[in-house]
Amino acid sequence: MHRPATDVLSSGVGRSLAAAVGNTPVVWVSDPLTPAGRGFWAKLEGFNPGGLKDRPALHMVATARARGRLLPGAEIVESSSGTFGLGLALAGKVHGHPVTVVTDPGLEPDMHRLLCAQGARVDLVTTPHPVCGWQEARRLRVRELLAERPGAWCPDQYANPDNIAAYASLAHELTAQLGRIDVLVVSVGTGGHSAGISRVLRVHAQHLKVIGVDASGSTIFGQPARTRLMRGLGSSIHPRNVAYEQFAEVHWVAPAESVWTCRALAGSHYVSGGWSVGAVALVAGWAARTHPSGTRIAAVFPDGPHRYLSTVYNDDYCREHDLLDRRPADDPEEISDPGEWEAIRWTRCRRIAAPVREGLR
Template identity: 35%
Template sequence: MGDMLSDIIGAHAPLKIVSLRPDNLAAIDFRIMKVFPAFNIIETGLRSGDIRANTTIVETSSGTMALGLAIVCMHFGLKLHIFGDHAIERPLKRTIEELGAEVHLVDAAASDANVQLLRKQALLNFMDRTGATWSRQYDNLSNCLSYARPAEEAIRQFGKIDVMVATVGSGGSSCGLAHYCRAFFHEMKLVGIDTFGSVLFGQPPGRRDLRGLGNSILPGNLFHEAFDEIHWLGANEAYQAAHRLHRETSLKRGPTSGAAYVVAKWYAERFPRSKVLAVFPDDSQRYEHNVYNPAWIRDHGYRPELAAIEPILIPHPIRPNGGWCRFDWNRRSLSDVMGLHIPQTEGYCSGYLGRDLH
């Protein structure tokens, strides 16, 4: 199993720490980050007997986890069905299908507020008919546990980490990396990045033009008490950030990596004595026809002069200003921060499993 993991990582998710400017800034550059949780979830299931050679795996994903699972399931010879939406573009859909998976797209716009619930319902209907096994990326503890190796590599290459900046979707990478890194650096700050219309940190559900981070459900792998500060970025800010990352570093990555870059760079410039590590989860391959297409950017009204270049400090998550804003979370629970204003949304798991990480 260990040799297979090394081979998959070497091919799809090589662990590299990239030094950036200013000198106190670096990034852990994953390319296809979801290979780590996909492998750990499947391998753990095989070891426990919950997954067998003839098991059909199902998952809901907007693309990245789908690709990670397709890569891993192909190596293990497992059948895979992905329930996604139109955020999975045709080239990515073809790639996943060529690896042997089947992709089912719900009939909804990728930015609809309820698209994840529609995907989940389609998945549950399929499970009722077939008896398939759900890998449950949002509340499977193996998601968080999969980031021990990346955390070890980050510490080995970068040394002490004062601030980690990570985008948040399932909560697996941000909370998993923070958990392992804080075993060595207890005071390390964790800065999470969300987007408007996402319910992860207290905002009401709404249209999300920016995909790849944020969520319309509350995942069980999201440990709110792990976060020191939360930033919200709009789609235009993240798209322009991806271009800025490319121009300033030569790294051509997706908008979630761009979002991590601009927030981490803001921190590094503001606190020059702190070593800041950004988490880059995605490459640019699936964004060549939109985010990196000048005609698409122009036609959709995304303009660099309209993008916020500094975060606005807000007094409460329920009242965002749009563009780019931030809030001092101070390692509190969602209920402590929100009081009676917790958004009504369907979650995958009622409690967080991160307290049981070992």
């Protein structure tokens, strides 16, 4: 039977790469992160071609084209620690744009190779900003490249509200898959997915509790900025897209705690991911243990394990950085204010205040 020529044949099936993004599965996660009979639902965004940030990359590029801000064939230039870069490489292929990803020496060699293989140009900054670290150095380099290349466009994932809007689809998927959601556990980096998902879910569930997961050494929630080993969550600047009013509490997680949780997940559930996934799973497991029985907890796993085979899942790397076999405590440390002390291990705070965003003007 002759099939009519069409770009999209049915949900999730089409000639465009964009059809492969979305409709990701959820799985139930329990022991060893929770006791028997307790657990949480994990949304596996690693099932997208490049991960969670395929969604905002496609949406932001399509929206900019529709508004005339991104002209046909114009270059896309953006700062990324990796995953958004993959999403932009995908969006560039879909819409016909060259992509330059500005990153820093912390980018994993495997990710560097993957970005290049997928057609992106990688521009590496070599010196961190003296106050705001690598992220600010990358942003300043993006400005230089935009000035040098007339017509080039930057999505600005840290401040562009289209980053937030892109996650409405994920929120609707969660509602269709799980129905009522009482607690949402999400990592925080640019602030896009935590803001976009929580705002949509809260329309149908005013009682929703949002738990943010940050990295030790990140300044997003008022801690001092330090050099961070973990990629994909945390920040050395204050992104405008972080919706502080949505969070009930924040947890900071250290690298060794994330590594242990990633490996425990892989060994017990055959699902896992990188630094963000380990940190989110640790906190979601704690939430499942400490909230009343019957509380429905959803956690967003931003990616899969593949870009982390040389780091999180590499014994030599983990041994070199003292990350092996460091099982986390059963409960986080508690502080009453982000400035009370520096969180160098898993730490929880229920006071959320938006700091001055001096990193973004």
